[in-house]
Amino acid sequence: xxxxxxxxxxxxxxxxxxxxxxxxxxxxxxxxxxxAKTSTGAIQVPSSDGIATTSNSxxxxxxxxxxxxxxxxxxxxxxxxxxx
Amino acid sequence: xxxxxxxxxxxxxxxxFSFLFMSCTGGTEIIDYEGKSLYDVRxxxxxxxxxxxxxxxxxxxxxxxxxxxxxxxxxxxxxxxYISKDPGDGSKYPAIISVNMLSNETMKEYGGANIIVMxxxxxxxxxxxxxxxxxxxxxxxxxxxxxxxxxxxxxxSHKIYLGGHSTGGTLTLLVTEMTDIFRASFSIAPMDxxxxxDHVPKPIVFDTxxxxxxxxxxxxxxxxxxxxxxxxxxxxxxxxxxxxxxLKSTSDNSYxxxxxIKNGNHNNVLNSVAKLIAxxxxxxxxxxxxxxxxxxxxxxxLHDSK
Numbered sequence: 131x132x133x134x135x136x137x138x139x140x141x142x143x144x145x146x147x148x149x150x151x152x153x154x155x156x157x158x159x160x161x162x163x164x165x166a167k168t169s170t171g172a173i174q175v176p177s178s179d180g181i182a183t184t185s186n187s188x189x190x191x192x193x194x195x196x197x198x199x200x201x202x203x204x205x206x207x208x209x210x211x212x213x214x
Numbered sequence: 215x216x217x218x219x220x221x222x223x224x225x226x227x228x229x230x231f232s233f234l235f236m237s238c239t240g241g242t243e244i245i246d247y248e249g250k251s252l253y254d255v256r257x258x259x260x261x262x263x264x265x266x267x268x269x270x271x272x273x274x275x276x277x278x279x280x281x282x283x284x285x286x287x288x289x290x291x292x293x294x295x296y297i298s299k300d301p302g303d304g305s306k307y308p309a310i311i312s313v314n315m316l317s318n319e320t321m322k323e324y325g326g327a328n329i330i331v332m333x334x335x336x337x338x339x340x341x342x343x344x345x346x347x348x349x350x351x352x353x354x355x356x357x358x359x360x361x362x363x364x365x366x367x368x369x370x371s372h373k374i375y376l377g378g379h380s381t382g383g384t385l386t387l388l389v390t391e392m393t394d395i396f397r398a399s400f401s402i403a404p405m406d407x408x409x410x411x412d413h414v415p416k417p418i419v420f421d422t423x424x425x426x427x428x429x430x431x432x433x434x435x436x437x438x439x440x441x442x443x444x445x446x447x448x449x450x451x452x453x454x455x456x457x458x459x460x461l462k463s464t465s466d467n468s469y470x471x472x473x474x475i476k477n478g479n480h481n482n483v484l485n486s487v488a489k490l491i492a493x494x495x496x497x498x499x500x501x502x503x504x505x506x507x508x509x510x511x512x513x514x515x516l517h518d519s520k
Contacts, residue, residue, distance in 0.1 A: 131466040150468040170398070170443045170503045172471035178510030185497060186506045206443070207468035 131207075135214070142199040151207040154200070158213045161193025165201045171208040243425035252391045252436035259430060262421040267346040269339040278318075280325060286362035288337065288355050290344035295359060296333040298325070300368045308373035308397075308495050309363050311356060313382030315402065320488040327496035330369055334359040348419050349385055349408065349431040356389045360396065373397050375495055379484050380454075381405070383446075387433035390444050398443040398503045400491050403480055406434040406457040406464075437465035443503045444470045447487050447512065449478020476513050486515035 132147055135155035139162075145152055151171075156162070166173050167187040175181060181190035202209050247255055273283055273294050282299055285292040301307070309330035316324065316331060324331050336352045337344030344351060356376070364371035376399045378386035383404030390399040405411060408431035420427045429435055448458035455474070462472040475483045490512060494505045 131468065151466060168506055169500075170505050171468075172445065172473050172507045172509065174473070174509040178508075178514075181510070183508055183511070186504065188508060204468075208471040 137214070139198050142201075144201045146201075146203040147207070148204075149206045150204055152202050152204055152209045154202065154209075154211045155214055156200075156211065159193065160198070160213070161191070161196045162198045162200050163189075163191050163196045164199075164211070165189040165203075166209045166211070167203040168205070168207060168209055170206045171204065172210075173208070174210045174212070176211060176213050245425055245429060247429075247435075251439045252388070252430065253393075253439070255426075256392070256430060259426060261347055261350045261427060261430075262424065263345055263347055263419050264421050265417050265419040267338060267417075267419050269346075270341055273335060273340045278321065281331075284362075286334075286359060288344075288358040290337045290342075290351065290355075293337065293342045293355060293358070294335045294340055295362075296331075297363075298330040298332070300366075301328070302368075305368065306370040307368060308375065308498070309366075309369045310375040310377055310491075310495065311359055311363065313356065313376070313378030313385050315377040315379045315382060315400070315484070315488055317485060317488070320485050320492070323489045323492040327492050329492060329495055330363070330366075332359060332363055346419055349381070349388060350420070350427075352385060353388050353392055356385065357393050357395065360393070364395070373495075373498070375399065375491075377402070377488070377491060379403060380480065381411075384433060387440075387444070387446070388431065388436075390442060391433060391436040391439040394441045396442055397498070398445070398505055400445050400447070400487070402447045402484060402487055403449070403452050403454045404433065404446065404457065404461070405454060406460045407432040410457060434461055434464055437461065437470060438467050440467055440469045442469060443505060445505075445507060446470065446472045447475060447483060448473075449475045449480065449483045449516075451477055452480045452483070454480060471507065473507055473509055473512060475516055478516055483512075483516060487512060490515055 131151045133153045173188050177192050181188050276296050281296045284297050307328050307330050311332045335342050336355045338346040363369050376396045379402040383401040386399050386401040387404050408428045448455050498504050
């Protein structure tokens with residue numbers, strides 16, 4: 131399991147694992163671009179507005195004027211992005 | 215396939231699912247299982263049923279003409295079940311065992327998606343042999359049902375799923391902790407510990423002086439045994455939500471995904487989740503399970519169903 135929490139984000143984030151959960155906690159109200167992919171699991175993001183989904187991935191922009199690109203991928207496992 | 219290499223097939227069927235339950239009293243002793251799996255601990259244990267409970271009502275003729283009644287083998291003898299009829303076209307279809315998960319409304323989704331559905335009766339119910347064991351022997355029964363399904367000509371043995379709601383959700387977790395026969399499992403509003411069944415009307419059936427009896431019926435203790443994709447859903451306004459949070463915080467097992475459904479209660483999440491599960495099974499066409507749920511999809515489904 132990858133469990134990361136950021137108090138501040140000033141650059142892009144890429145996080146991948148061959149298998150396992152990814153849990154990312156980001157600063158409250160952060161605007162960002164997201165791609166999240168898992169072949170089997172659940173994807174949970176702070177807001178679904180602006181997020182497009184395929185059978186196994188989600189992508190889009192959360193908030194306005196995004197300041198970071200966040201790419202998360204796991205071959206199997208849940209992906210959870212939440213605000214602090 | 216791991217674990218349940220049993221010489222004897224078992225069967226079960228429980229449609230009425232009167233899952234009698236229980237007022238619980240004990241369950242405070244802590245036993246060190248030394249890293250053993252649920253499967254291993256059960257191999258050295260026999261439940262002690264001290265309160266014999268059965269349901270003698272026969273299984274009724276299925277109202278849906280797409281279903282038939284079958285008997286399938288189990289450790290306690292032949293158990294009855296409802297199962298979708300063979301479409302008769304020579305094809306093999308995905309199948310799901312429902313433990314209190316599907317309603318008449320959601321059944322249409324599964325029929326429309328060409329998913330074979332089995333409603334197994336379990337020991338002690340519907341004139342089946344054996345007695346109610348309150349989530350112990352019933353675990354074996356469901357595995358027996360899956361074995362039966364896997365041998366049917368019209369079922370794809372690599373695409374057998376399991377889904378349950380409430381006590382059926384608890385049973386779904388316990389079964390999935392015992393076997394990898396299922397391609398994926400869906401547990402809706404399960405309980406974490408057997409001790410937390412504190413509201414159930416009927417007397418408990420096993421020896422309440424033995425802590426192990428509780429532990430072997432408590433999925434939270436064995437989550438790390440799960441080796442197939444498993445999805446746990448619970449509404450945030452469900453009384454079982456505290457159990458959901460407890461389960462989620464206990465294990466980092468990557469095979470398990472937890473989805474909280476905003477503003478869902480114990481009952482209103484059922485049909486929306488069940489319909490979504492049918493869609494995911496129908497689209498699960500890779501060599502291995504390929505199922506992704508999105509939290510907002512479930513929340514949207516719940517909203518649309520109101």
